[in-house]
Amino acid sequence: MTTEKDNLRTSIKEAIDSQKRPTVTVLSSLLAIQDSIGYIPEEAIEEVAVHSNTSINSVFGVASFYPNFRFTPPGEHSVEVCWGPTCHLKGSTEILEIVLAKLGLVSEGDTEDGKVSFRFNTCLGACSQAPVLSLDHELYGNVDSDMAEKLLGDLDQNKTTH
């Protein structure tokens, strides 16, 4: 019988093996895993160590050096506000304040109920539509305060129906 832990390990190995690049490094493997399952569990550190023929300590050293890695599963919803130069100039401060207030957060992190993970992004790749917000990996451009209120309001509805 396969357990949840077995499935997690399989997903981790698949993420490591899916890298189509000439040089696979500890960092590239960790990025591939986080992209695939959303975080870096203990099992990922072990598998990357085996795959890279290095120690668990050195893999953990790399993982903990980069603030973008998370070690706990993300919330069911993700919200990112772009904080890059263009979005900043086009008013992302106000959007950020609205989002943080709606989520009851003061900075990056997970909501108290663990349902929503919020983070800053340095560029969501849609600068011409600044300010940009990402909700569950979907991009919204030219966001104004009303739109931010509405998007986060809809998320509240979603949260309660789950």
Ligand code: FES
């Ligand atoms: S700076 Fe915000 S999308 Fe590029």
